[in-house]
Amino acid sequence: YQCLFLWLVQQVNETLTTTTTKSSSNTxxxxxxxxxxxVLDIYGFEVFDTNGFEQLLINYCNEKLQRHFNRHLFxxxxxxxxxxxxxxxxxxxxxxxxxxxxxxxxxxxVGIFNTLDDSWGGMGSMEEKDVKFVAQLxxxxxxxxxxxxxxxxxxxxxxxxxxxxxxxxxxxxxxxICHYAGQVKYTAEGFVSKNMDTLSNxxxxxxxxxxxxxxxxxxxxxxxxxxxxEGGSSSTTSGNTTTTTAVxxxxxxxxxxxxxxxxLQTLMNDLEQTQP
Numbered sequence: 595y596q597c598l599f600l601w602l603v604q605q606v607n608e609t610l611t612t613t614t615t616k617s618s619s620n621t622x623x624x625x626x627x628x629x630x631x632x633v634l635d636i637y638g639f640e641v642f643d644t645n646g647f648e649q650l651l652i653n654y655c656n657e658k659l660q661r662h663f664n665r666h667l668f669x670x671x672x673x674x675x676x677x678x679x680x681x682x683x684x685x686x687x688x689x690x691x692x693x694x695x696x697x698x699x700x701x702x703x704v705g706i707f708n709t710l711d712d713s714w715g716g717m718g719s720m721e722e723k724d725v726k727f728v729a730q731l732x733x734x735x736x737x738x739x740x741x742x743x744x745x746x747x748x749x750x751x752x753x754x755x756x757x758x759x760x761x762x763x764x765x766x767x768x769x770x771i772c773h774y775a776g777q778v779k780y781t782a783e784g785f786v787s788k789n790m791d792t793l794s795n796x797x798x799x800x801x802x803x804x805x806x807x808x809x810x811x812x813x814x815x816x817x818x819x820x821x822x823x824e825g826g827s828s829s830t831t832s833g834n835t836t837t838t839t840a841v842x843x844x845x846x847x848x849x850x851x852x853x854x855x856x857x858l859q860t861l862m863n864d865l866e867q868t869q870p
Contacts, residue, residue, distance in 0.1 A: 596793055596816065597793070597798070597801070597812045597813055597815065597816035598812055600812075600815050600816050601811065601812040601815040601816070604815045634659075634865070636655070636656065636659060637652055637655075637656075638656070639652075639653055639656045639773070639775045640652050640653060641653075641775075641776065641778045644781050645778055645779060645780045645781060646780070646781060646783070646784060646785070646788075647784060647785050647788040647789065648788075649778065649780065650706075650771075650780055650785075651851070651854050653771075653773055653775075653778060654697050654854075654855075654858075655854075655858055656773075656774075656775070657690055657693055657694055657697065657773060657774060658694065658858055658862055660690055660774050661690055661691060661694060662862060662865055662866075664687055664689065664690070668685060668687045672684060672685065688774060690773075690774040692755075692756060692757050693757045693771065693772065693773060693774065696735065696755050696757050696758060696771065697771075698855070703755070704734065706731060706771075707851045707852070707855060709727060709730050709731060709734070710727055710785060710786065710789050710849075710851055711789065711849045711851065711852065712730075713726055713727035713730070713785075713786050714786055714789070714790060714849070720784070720786050720787045721783075723786040724767065724782045724783060724784065724785050724786050725766055725767065725782075727782060727785060727786060728765070728766060728767060728768070728769055728782045729766070731758070731769050732760050732765060732769065734755075735754050735755035735758035736754050736758065736760040736769075737754030737755070737756075737758065737759060737760060756772075757771060757772040758770070758771060758772070759771075759772065759777065761779060764781075767781055767782055767783060768780065768781050768782065769782070788850065789849050789850050789851050790849065790850070791848055791849060791850060791853070793816075798813050798816055801813030801816075802814050
């Protein structure tokens with residue numbers, strides 16, 4: 595179903611691209627591609643009594659979009675006002691970059707998603723690996739709720755991360771992230787198993803040799819999507835665009851979290867090329 599979904603998305607995109615190209619050819623003599631007007635429809639920030647891996651991905655997406663909104667509404671516009679000499683009062687805003695660095699990783703910060711990818715290996719059951727994953731987070735970023743620092747510094751004086759909180763109870767399975775919309779306590783049950791790409795690369799390679807044209811194209815589409823996400827675990831910044839490369843194992847493929855990050859970064863790159 596995963597490969598079929600990726601194939602279906604590719605077919606829809608190719609259909610829309612073909613339609614746009616034909617329309618562009620009929621209206622522009624120089625065959626320049628036409629622009630587009632896009633409506634960004636997103637799911638809302640989520641916080642429930644029990645928050646799992648799905649909520650972490652959804653809230654991470656909202657953090658990225660909030661950062662894009664902050665940069666364009668506050669940073670870019672206010673820089674424009676300053677350059678044009680407009681008489682105005684500077685508006686302060688809550689910069690959520692430290693929260694994104696906690697999730698994605700940054701210099702001297704491994705990041706929650708990279709830590710989750712590393713937790714897949716080794717001996718032990720999935721439940722034990724979930725506990726190990728949370729223990730690594732508390733060791734690297736942990737601080738108690740009493741030591742919460744409201745500053746935007748990534749690390750506080752106690753050595754923890756200012757956007758990460760160790761709960762008083764249930765710390766073997768839970769951790770707290772201070773999102774821009776508020777604190778969310780995540781329960782790590784099933785994090786490691788949900789982050790695994792259960793479709794092995796060997797099976798994908800086998801599917802691409804199928805004698806069925808449809809099956810072969812479906813697995814080829816899945817391979818093309820994964821190829822864009824290959825490489826080492828890194829996060830580089832060029833200008834205002836951050837490029838994240840996913841971690842890929844020759845056996846188990848790209849993790850779900852890495853695939854989500856790569857897909858989200860593609861969206862962010864598209865947004866950076868538009869005028870909101």
